[in-house]
Amino acid sequence: MSTLIQLQDVTFQYDEGGQSAIENLSLTISAKEWIAVLGRNGSGKSTFGRLLNGLLPPTSGAVIINGLSTTDEKEIWNIRKTVGMVFQNPDHQFVATTVRDDLAFGLENLGLTRDVMQVRIDRYAHLIGISHLLDAEPYRLSGGQKQRVAIAGVMAMEPEVLIFDESTSMLDPVGRKEVLDTLKRLHQRGITIISITHDMDEAVLADRVIIFDKGRIIKDAHPIDVFQAPDLLRQVGLTLPFSVQLQNELRDKGIRLENVCLTEEELISELWISYSAK
Numbered sequence: 353m354s355t356l357i358q359l360q361d362v363t364f365q366y367d368e369g370g371q372s373a374i375e376n377l378s379l380t381i382s383a384k385e386w387i388a389v390l391g392r393n394g395s396g397k398s399t400f401g402r403l404l405n406g407l408l409p410p411t412s413g414a415v416i417i418n419g420l421s422t423t424d425e426k427e428i429w430n431i432r433k434t435v436g437m438v439f440q441n442p443d444h445q446f447v448a449t450t451v452r453d454d455l456a457f458g459l460e461n462l463g464l465t466r467d468v469m470q471v472r473i474d475r476y477a478h479l480i481g482i483s484h485l486l487d488a489e490p491y492r493l494s495g496g497q498k499q500r501v502a503i504a505g506v507m508a509m510e511p512e513v514l515i516f517d518e519s520t521s522m523l524d525p526v527g528r529k530e531v532l533d534t535l536k537r538l539h540q541r542g543i544t545i546i547s548i549t550h551d552m553d554e555a556v557l558a559d560r561v562i563i564f565d566k567g568r569i570i571k572d573a574h575p576i577d578v579f580q581a582p583d584l585l586r587q588v589g590l591t592l593p594f595s596v597q598l599q600n601e602l603r604d605k606g607i608r609l610e611n612v613c614l615t616e617e618e619l620i621s622e623l624w625i626s627y628s629a630k
């Protein structure tokens with residue numbers, strides 16, 4: 353797979369000479385990966401996200417996106433176009449009185465003609481499943497709908513990478529599921545996804561889990577490896593995914609399964625296979 357993002361010994365300090373929010377971080381991310389970023393509050397996750405799309409320049413080291421350094425000022429617009437970001441609170445992102453106008457406003461800087469803009473808006477509204485909301489007033493939407501509009505707005509810029517910074521944390525279970533289904537669909541379309549999350553049942557869906565602690569990466573592995581190490585998770589204040597918790601409780605009651613199951617579906621099928629024949 354081709355390298356899309358590269359961090360070379362990156363350190364970031366908000367205050368000169370102060371504590372490092374990110375410290376000596378080196379990392380490579382390939383195109384089409386789905387990465388879940390975990391870690392307790394203040395561990396540097398949002399700073400990491402802002403470094404990736406050039407909102408913050410590294411204090412030392414380099415952040416390279418598609419071969420371009422984020423400190424190269426003439427490329428910053430290219431980089432922002434390549435790496436889109438969706439934030440925690442969708443309300444902060446609305447500026448217009450209808451969803452369609454809001455999406456158009458976001459595209460204005462791209463220098464597209466009005467017709468091309470409308471085609472794009474329709475295409476991404478359809479992809480994200482919000483076509484029926486285009487004439488609605490943003491403030492009337494549910495939390496999940498608002499977040500999907502925000503995602504459509506970022507998608508319409510046609511980025512290669514989408515960063516989600518706790519984008520489902522303010523949503524109810526229905527809204528969360530809507531956004532998760534959207535993530536799955538974007539991943540299938542080959543978008544690289546970096547999702548900062550506290551939701552372990554979301555993290556199990558990723559190809560790769562990265563855990564931050566005090567501005568450093570303390571684990572970078574497949575979800576199976578990560579969720580088999582409960583001590584490490586506990587150490588950084590994280591819980592196990594529901595299905596792994598349940599599996600541990602079953603084990604304590606003498607019901608052993610051969611494989612670690614990260615989702616409810618896997619767990620049900622494993623229980624079925626192990627116990628239906630007996």
Ligand SMILES: Nc1ncnc2c1ncn2[C@@H]1O[C@H](COP(=O)(O)OP(=O)(O)O)[C@@H](O)[C@H]1O
Nearest residue numbers: 366367373391392393394395396397398399400
């Ligand atoms: N705008 C800021 N100014 C100064 N310090 C900040 C700012 N934003 C974050 N920090 C500090 O940087 C560290 C990492 O924060 P952050 O990246 O927001 O962590 P997380 O997203 O994991 O909660 C924390 O110690 C936090 O207090």
Ligand SMILES: [Mg+2]
Nearest residue numbers: 397398399517
């Ligand atoms: Mg954060």
